[in-house]
Amino acid sequence: MNNLIRIALAGSISGVILFGVEKLVTHYLKENKNSKTSYVVAANLSYDALFLGHCMPAFTVSPNAFDSVTGMNSFNLAQLEASYAENLIMLHLYLMNNPTPEYLFLSATPESFDRNFNDFHAYRYAQFLDDTLVRSIVELEDPEFYRWSFLPYMKFGFYNSEISFNALQGWKHKRNNRSKPYFTDGLELPKDELGNRPFEKLSYAKAYQFTWDETLAEYFDRIVKMAQDHGITIILFETPLNKELSNPDMLPNRKEYLSRIDSIADKNKLRFWRFDESELTESLENYYSTLNLKYPAVLRFSKELGERFKEEYGGDRTKRNE
Amino acid sequence: MPFGNLTYLVGLIVALLIYSAVGTVFRTLYLLLLSLGFLGYISPESLVILLLVSSLSYACYSGMRGQTNRSLWFFLGVAINLTGLFFFREFSIRESWSISSYSVEYALIAVGISFYSLQNLGVLIKEKLQPSAMTIPFTDFMLFSAFFPKIISGPLLRHENFLPQLSPDRNIDWVPGIQRILFGIVKKTVIADRLAYLVNHNFETVDPTGWNNLIVAHLFALQLYFDFSGYTDIALGSARLFGFKLTENFNFPLRATSITEFWRRWHISLTSWLRDFVYTPVAFGLRGSVLGILLAILITFALSGIWHGLALTFIIYACTHAAYLMGEFLLRDFRMKIKVVVGKSVFNLLGWFLTVNLVSISFLFFRSTSCIDALDRIGHVFSCSNFFPSNWKSGFIYKIAVGGDQQNIFNLSITLALTFTVLLAEKYVYRRLESNKIRVGLMVLFMVSIGLFGVFTDLDKFIYGQF
Known part of the structure; x- marks a missing residue:
């Protein structure tokens, strides 16, 4: 057989194999209940409130504790180091596939407008590239991945270290008919580990200057607009930052950034809740890392958040709706 | 690049x-x-x-x-x-x-x-x-x-x-060329860059246990081999497309049973150049005496270290190998006696074990950012008190895997399985790559492996690109 025909044959067989694996992986990724994107798409959810943001809310807000105070049914959709671009995709996928929630708690911190803290993780959305909004954001945020994604399987192969295990886990979830994620309310904090882990160290460089990213601010605006178009009440919030870190010596332009967020909140007629005066901020004993609270402190904060919600929106759900 | x-x-x-x-x-x-x-x-x-x-x-x-x-x-x-x-x-x-x-x-x-x-x-x-x-x-x-x-x-x-x-x-010899390029890309993307992730994270801090430092040294030796030989395959395959057969740079060096043999199999084009233009003239000039040979080894390897860069880490790395070779040369009679006593197979197995460990330890100088860092690691490797981790899961596997998540362990297992599969199969593969007929099965295997397991972010960055 001619060598050129052999090459064509090898290319075709490889293409078919990779295409087949792509279909299989797409299917099993969507079955993975631990992936928040797949969970919100696959399950018919009807939460009253959603928490959205990056790792600070992902590790710091316990919807179960919040619900115990407010009587609501909420879920934490925040993800590790997820930028507003990711938050926008997440909200979009949720609203496309589930009834509209009443409230959206959107994390707004100086860190969330700074690219050094939050980035875009294209692999989390690889199975949803058929969606126009997802595709357009992925193209802007990770153009190299996007270029490769047109080759067979490359939308998964490009970041296969992040994908292969999740697909296998999806297969396991499908086989076991699993319906709930491992972190049932979306709080991604392993209880046993956090209760015991002592505070490590402040990972901020002293006098760290935040850098405002206009693209992230644009995504933020789009999230707000998307939520408002659906009639969702948005509450901006910042999780408690320990006193040592919020000191101007440590973060000289933090105040300026908070003022910017205040202005954005005013412009959009949103509430911006901060917890600078919370007792939790007084001691590093409540923290296991620079920005994240230990599990008992997470429960306290989530209840504190619930109390504040009750104060401002009323404790009785039926009355709130009136 | x-x-x-x-x-x-x-x-x-x-x-x-x-x-x-x-x-x-x-x-x-x-x-x-x-x-x-x-x-x-x-x-x-x-x-x-x-x-x-x-x-x-x-x-x-x-x-x-x-x-x-x-x-x-x-x-x-x-x-x-x-x-x-x-x-x-x-x-x-x-x-x-x-x-x-x-x-x-x-x-x-x-x-x-x-x-x-x-x-x-x-x-x-x-x-x-x-x-x-x-x-x-x-x-x-x-x-x-x-x-x-x-x-x-x-x-x-x-x-x-x-x-x-x-x-x-001269003829255009594109079939072996294209197969060789593809195998080079497999080595680079599927093995070297997956190992690079583990090595880079584990080199961020010096681990207090000797075992971990030794394993990290071995992982880097594997990374360096697959990165450099992957590059070489792409280079040789590219030249072959235009009808040129360039010098082979590697001959399965990680199968060497002595340091002398290792240097006959590793970066062959450089070592043969140094042998012909430095070692032989110096040894010949010193009339082939024992001292002359030792001096020739030292000068050759010192120059090899300097060639890699004017950094102390490279010079010490090269001198370490000079010391290994001098040791082998001085102990050649003793080694022969051991070979007679234990038999050829056991001798070769012991020789391979020793060679792989000595070479990997020397690479700690090559990879470390400073001599102090390298010496610190080597100090731990040879420390009797704290060699093995007290907890194998959290003290070793989770560290090597760069985390204790199931995903980290899964990725580590895949990387190691792929590495050892290619390491064992490469001799067989190279024999088939020389064929003038496209090997459909191998090509499919290469392309599917790259698609399923490749790392694409550092495709054009090779370690030896810096020399």
């Missing part, structure tokens, strides 16, 4: 199509222009430096071909190449040297100078010792210096092997 990535592969196909259309008489000129264009595309400064150093070298070579002042021209040529090598290279990498950060983008001022300056020196030394009847034409000499598949990291060419291949009637 466009080497081994999609841009390179597409460019290679276009270049090959033009090459097959160009008349045989103009092929050398076409390859020269292509090579200079490739280098200029990577880095215009490097092109200027190559043109300068190699043209001046050719002028010295031509001067030597005249019958007067041969020695003067020779020394001038040597001075030009050594000055070029150390001035331009050290100037370009002084602030950028770091294997961990792959900072090749800062080292683009004198791409390939470490390799073509030694090639030029080889021509001058040969001409000095054994003048050839034929004069090398200028275009051939320049192509010998600038030939694009080997310009970035070798292999080092010998003019006596390369120039005869410039005959106009």
Whole structure:
């Protein structure tokens, strides 16, 4: 057989194999209940409130504790180091596939407008590239991945270290008919580990200057607009930052950034809740890392958040709706 | 740097199509222009430096071909190449040297100078010792210096092997070439870059247990081998497409049963150059005495360390190997006695075990950012008190896997399984790659492996791209 025909044959067989694996992986990724994107798409959810943001809310807000105070049914959709671009995709996928929630708690911190803290993780959305909004954001945020994604399987192969295990886990979830994620309310904090882990160290460089990213601010605006178009009440919030870190010596332009967020909140007629005066901020004993609270402190904060919600929106759900 | 990535592969196909259309008489000129264009595309400064150093070298070579002042021209040529090598290279990498950060983008001022300056020196030394009847034409000499598949990291060419291949009637040998390139990409993306993730994270801090430092050293040895031999496969495969068979750089070095054998199998083009132009003349000059041989080993390896870069870590790395080789040389009778006592198989197995460990430990100098860091790691390796981790899961597996998540463990298992599969199968694979018939099964295996397990973010960054 001619060598050129052999090459064509090898290319075709490889293409078919990779295409087949792509279909299989797409299917099993969507079955993975631990992936928040797949969970919100696959399950018919009807939460009253959603928490959205990056790792600070992902590790710091316990919807179960919040619900115990407010009587609501909420879920934490925040993800590790997820930028507003990711938050926008997440909200979009949720609203496309589930009834509209009443409230959206959107994390707004100086860190969330700074690219050094939050980035875009294209692999989390690889199975949803058929969606126009997802595709357009992925193209802007990770153009190299996007270029490769047109080759067979490359939308998964490009970041296969992040994908292969999740697909296998999806297969396991499908086989076991699993319906709930491992972190049932979306709080991604392993209880046993956090209760015991002592505070490590402040990972901020002293006098760290935040850098405002206009693209992230644009995504933020789009999230707000998307939520408002659906009639969702948005509450901006910042999780408690320990006193040592919020000191101007440590973060000289933090105040300026908070003022910017205040202005954005005013412009959009949103509430911006901060917890600078919370007792939790007084001691590093409540923290296991620079920005994240230990599990008992997470429960306290989530209840504190619930109390504040009750104060401002009323404790009785039926009355709130009136 | 466009080497081994999609841009390179597409460019290679276009270049090959033009090459097959160009008349045989103009092929050398076409390859020269292509090579200079490739280098200029990577880095215009490097092109200027190559043109300068190699043209001046050719002028010295031509001067030597005249019958007067041969020695003067020779020394001038040597001075030009050594000055070029150390001035331009050290100037370009002084602030950028770091294997961990792959900072090749800062080292683009004198791409390939470490390799073509030694090639030029080889021509001058040969001409000095054994003048050839034929004069090398200028275009051939320049192509010998600038030939694009080997310009970035070798292999080092010998003019006596390369120039005869410039005959106009050479065939385009694309089948083994394309298979070799694909296997090189497998080694780079599926093995080396997966290992790089583990190695880079584990090199961020020195682990307090000896076992972990030893395993990390082994992982880096594997990473370096697959990265460099993957690059070499792509280079040799690219050259083969145009009908050139370049010097092999590796011969399964991790199967060596002694350090001497290791150096016959590792970076062959450099070690054979050093052997012929440094070791043999020095040992011969010192009349082959034991002391002379030991001195020749030390000088050869010290120069090899300096060639890698003017950093203490490289010099100590090279001297460590010199010490290993001296030890082997001095203990050769004792080793023979042991071989007789334990039998050949057991002797080879022990020799392999010792060689792999000694080589990996020496690579700690090669990889570490400072000698103190390397010594700290080696100190732990040889510490009796704290060698094994007290908790194997959290103290070893989770650290090596860069986390204790199921996903980390899964990825570690996949990486190790792929590494050892390729390590065991590569001899078999190489035999089949030489075939003039496309091996459909192997090609499918390569392409599917790259798709399923490849790492694509550092496709064009090779460790030896910095030398």
